[in-house]
Amino acid sequence: MERLAQKITNFIQVNNSNLSDLEIKKIKFGLECFLGEITKFFIYLIIFYALSLTKPFLVATLFFCVPRMPAGGFHEDTYWRCFFTSLIILAAIVIVGSKVLLYAHIRLIIILITLLLIWIYAPVDHPNKPIISIERRKRLKYASLLITLLFTGISFMIPERYAAVATFALFCAALALPVGEFSKRRFANKVVNQ
Template identity: 30%
Template sequence: MNILTEYMANEIKLSPREQKFIIFKLKCIMYDLSKFIVMSLFFYYIGHLTQYLFAVLVSIPLRTQSGGLHFKHYWSCFLFSFGYFTIIICVLGKILLPCSLFLLLMLFCSIINFCLSPIQSATRPLLSDVKRQAIKKKSYIITIYCAVVILIFYQTSFASVGYWTIILHSLQLLIAYILKKGGERCEKRH
């Protein structure tokens, strides 16, 4: 990283703040890529790689727009993500919901995602109200879009993985929101 920092300072003439931001983003990409590779190998080994890839495809747009739980350390994030996808694929993915219940839950999830989005990491800068409202709308639309795609493939094995991914993501948002609000109340008291 020192070589990269020197290059950014001397050749590209980036400020120290810009350098830190780029290093932070590169680390995020490397960490996410390493988690993706390790989990891909695990799910390939147990015969569920396609379900994992589908769950990731549903998760990425939801997570990038609406946020969720954030961890301070790589290993806590990895273990949570590993458990999250394992529960979706190996446990909940075997539970098939009637179509009417699926539709009701997707409506509920889209409302949760709209109302609670975005849940940001503490390291990210605050958003303007205009940007926050735009993200809320995108999060709602993404949830509905994913639900429609899942509905089209409802008779396949991917449907249950898809809707459980959305349901757990919405639950994760709810938990993150509660934890964030609880922390804000504690800060106001002190």
């Protein structure tokens, strides 16, 4: 992914000499992220389609990934580690969500824990792309809460067989926040100790 992103970035740079070094780095990073996510999505789609779990997979992906956009969370170091970790998480969400019947009071408890985790930890930035502005941090926290509340409302409107998948996906996205924060602190300590 990095090499492909570099080739595309080089092409953009040759055809647009007005871009600064920082803008070029941002373009390359954005391309790496986009290419990585789009290839993973299509491979996952094929896997879950082969298992006749396409709709639960799409629900899990939507409810897991969209709240992570403003909230952040845990990120693996390499494409393949990310690929397999995400596959395991999405498979767990789909399997548990499809097999477990969630009563309203249990869903409410899971949602409250989800919102609490977001309130405490969001946003969890990546060491390669830190969020420095306190104002931006506040906006991202409130956006994370708002999106999660919106998706919670949607989870009560979709068919019951997908509601548990949606709830578990939101919960797993929130669980990625303290894990990401711990990972980020460990990375920072490693850098300081070197």
